Amino acid sequence: MPTADELLSADTVTTLAGLLARAGGRRSAPALTARAAALDGLSYSGRVGAIRDAVLADLPEDWPGFEAVVRTALAEPGFEGWMTFPVNEAVAVRGLEAFEPGLQLLRDLTPRLTAESAVRPFLRADPDRALAVVRTWTEDPDPHVRRLASEGTRPRLPWAPQLPAFVADPRPALPVLDALHRDPSEYVRRSVSNHLNDISRDHPDLAVGTAARWLAEPAGTTDRVVRHGLRTLIKAGRPEALTLLGHAPDVPVAVHGPVVTTPRVAVGEYLVFDYTVTNTGELPAELVIDYVVHHTKANGTRTPKVFKLVTRPLAPGETLAGTKRHSFKPITTRRYHSGEHLVQLQVNGRVRGEAVFSLDAT
Numbered sequence: 587m588p589t590a591d592e593l594l595s596a597d598t599v600t601t602l603a604g605l606l607a608r609a610g611g612r613r614s615a616p617a618l619t620a621r622a623a624a625l626d627g628l629s630y631s632g633r634v635g636a637i638r639d640a641v642l643a644d645l646p647e648d649w650p651g652f653e654a655v656v657r658t659a660l661a662e663p664g665f666e667g668w669m670t671f672p673v674n675e676a677v678a679v680r681g682l683e684a685f686e687p688g689l690q691l692l693r694d695l696t697p698r699l700t701a702e703s704a705v706r707p708f709l710r711a712d713p714d715r716a717l718a719v720v721r722t723w724t725e726d727p728d729p730h731v732r733r734l735a736s737e738g739t740r741p742r743l744p745w746a747p748q749l750p751a752f753v754a755d756p757r758p759a760l761p762v763l764d765a766l767h768r769d770p771s772e773y774v775r776r777s778v779s780n781h782l783n784d785i786s787r788d789h790p791d792l793a794v795g796t797a798a799r800w801l802a803e804p805a806g807t808t809d810r811v812v813r814h815g816l817r818t819l820i821k822a823g824r825p826e827a828l829t830l831l832g833h834a835p836d837v838p839v840a841v842h843g844p845v846v847t848t849p850r851v852a853v854g855e856y857l858v859f860d861y862t863v864t865n866t867g868e869l870p871a872e873l874v875i876d877y878v879v880h881h882t883k884a885n886g887t888r889t890p891k892v893f894k895l896v897t898r899p900l901a902p903g904e905t906l907a908g909t910k911r912h913s914f915k916p917i918t919t920r921r922y923h924s925g926e927h928l929v930q931l932q933v934n935g936r937v938r939g940e941a942v943f944s945l946d947a948t
Contacts, residue, residue, distance in 0.1 A: 609658035610655040616644065617643035642676050666699070671703075678704040682708065686719055696730050697730040701734060702743060702746065705720070705738035705739075709752070710749060710750075717758055736778050756788075759781075764799075779812075797815060828874065834872075835936050843860055849943050856912060858910070863938075877929060881922070881927060926944055
């Protein structure tokens, strides 16, 4: 993962200052120049906010003047990459009152570096008015713009403010996904999948119903879009999602395991377990095999986390055998606690076997 300084360094901000000064017909951009010398200690988000404020200070306060400078800068080949991200955020401030022209400027900026975060203030301020513009982007010849339509309207876009109205009711943005789920660009289709996955977290029935509509008239890429879009429901073992994708929860299988071969594990080591799954039915079985680690918390309760093992068909009578090594190396997103933990095997969303092991977190 690049560091904040690698993404928005002093040299990058100095270059941006020169570009915007020339675009505005000025000798310098004093606020940006000063900010370039005062970035130490700032996180990436802190740098974005500080540079955005410097852009707003250096560019004209009126929208027409501000827009003219940014559009002139767009003619410069060096105006690209991470330096444009804080400029996008400045457009989200200065362009909100102008509204449609502000959105269209973001549409033109997004090929330089995605404006997915900057469109969200417009969607929060007036969803209907913003969506009227965003829906036109689904027919844009540039895949970056088409992706912006899907990614910018995601209810729970990571590293960006949520869209509370779309978390509560994502249906207004569904026409965007309907227009793009068969897009020729994998870059765009992946965004559609992630948007559908966002919806599934709060409205699983709507997500499954939307996926079913798409699968009723599929393109060659639809199955992959849907599978990735319903991945959270698949991991959670939701039967309606599994059934839609051909993974019957009541599939006839015999499961042996998990057989834990490391009953005591220390942080930094691996949990190792073996398993076998046999198709005992008379027809081929489409299987999604996962494992669930139930981490013990400080208060003695457990929280489950689902991990992927394998997705594959099994012929009648066929057996799949395997060994899994699950790492307990320290990570920043989880704190481990000593005690008895649980690991389960899950086949098509149904728990088929479990075993305990002890973790030493001291």
